[in-house]
Amino acid sequence: MSVELNYQDTGGEGTPLMVVHGLLGSADNWRSHVKQWQDRRRVVAVDLRNHGRSPHAEGMSYREMAEDLLALMERLHIEKAHLLGHSMGGKVVISLARLTPERVASLIVADIAPQAYGHGHDAVFAGLRHLQRGNPANRREADELLAEHVDERATRLFLATNLERGESGGLVLRVGLDQIEAGYRDIMRAPAGEGAFEGPALVLRGGRSNYVPDSALPGLREALPNSRLVTLEEAGHWLHAEQPEAFQSAVNDFLNSLAD
Template identity: 30%
Template sequence: MPQLEVAGAALTYDDEGPRDGDGVPLVFIHGWTANRHRWDHQMTHFAQQRRVIRLDLRGHGESSGAGVRTVAELATDVLALLDHLEVERAVLVGHSMGGMIAQTITLDHPERVERLVLVDSIARMTYSRGRGLLMAASTLVPYKLFVATNIQRAFAPGHPRDEVRACIKASAATPREVVMTLYGAMRAFDVLDRVGEIRIPTLLIHGYHDIQLPLRQMLRMAKACPDAEVRIIDAGHELPVEKPAELTAALDRFLIPARG
């Protein structure tokens, strides 16, 4: 896989699909403790039609590097990759923390974003009591147990255990330092008062059973961004894994007006 050296990190990425394809490139940004393979279904589908880019954020997946303290710094990494690939404008699709990165890029560099899709993401981090207790206990329990508990909570009840176990394994490979530092970065993230500035077509798509970033928090964002399209899917927080075909279909419908 190709890599890009950025500020002490080697970012692994995929860049597939026709350069003269259907519309501007799609850029997929994964969430906290995940990796670029969360987007396998979307990558396979959309790369047949247009250029599609995805990356492992620093410290995740096959990317090295640590030390990032804010969501804005992660956004800088993504922009560096787009500059390297000579992508001036793109459709950003971000899941969870990846959606926070996408919001940051959209608000700070609106000229770089054609459309915005936020999957199970919010504009102001507010943790439930249960999530707060889990994070507080993170220093008292083995790291792998903490990761397993966090990922299990992310899925809607009844999801196949093999897929949950695969996500736990991938997340447990993310260094503890990276996980805990970026937890602090997400906790500090707050652009709710700015989302009304977003003037491009926006899709907010969320799992009905999401208890990591509850639906009511996304709806608070939707209220502040009244022109956004909202779609609710019968899933938990891990929409790209739980309902990949439904997510791809929703993206396809949202992108149709942008073609040509």
């Protein structure tokens, strides 16, 4: 059964751009980009299940998350959309494009390949569990708790975007951490569906990221045969945050090249 996703909709005319965040992200992470894009087109930024303000539910398979996104399109009467997904969100939009290609005008996949990945979030999950048990009163305390497991300050700041003020006054996590950890093996798997998406696609990768190495390009070309590859040389995995202007420019050039 699909989950009724939370979303932010700018309104507007034409084929909308739907933006899908990565693991432990949310639609809120994309506010600055949405402000730029909304002058050109309708933008719908989505919170996936167990993320942001969307409901918590068992199951984190790509088929389930793609079906959630499709159900949102039905709810908003969106017949066809440009889909942009970062990291885990990239696998979600590839899944939707494989399962229902007629609903996808184009794909923009940010720093992820259509393949399985090894596990690499143990420290992050340990830090979030430690934060939960610590019941921090403010963001300084939350950062100190996370720092016992997560060294990189940029990662801690990103994780802290999932904090909100609880009923008792302390900070609590809004993500469905139990469900995400239980579904982590599925998150690391390849996207759902089979075959190729034949429509137009843009693949953006960070030059300092190891998520889309050159060795992944043959599989990427097989899954997205009509894709254009752009490397943002000075960016890592969070390329939209690290190189926002270059990211914006690449996305706008791609969308402007399409008949909308």
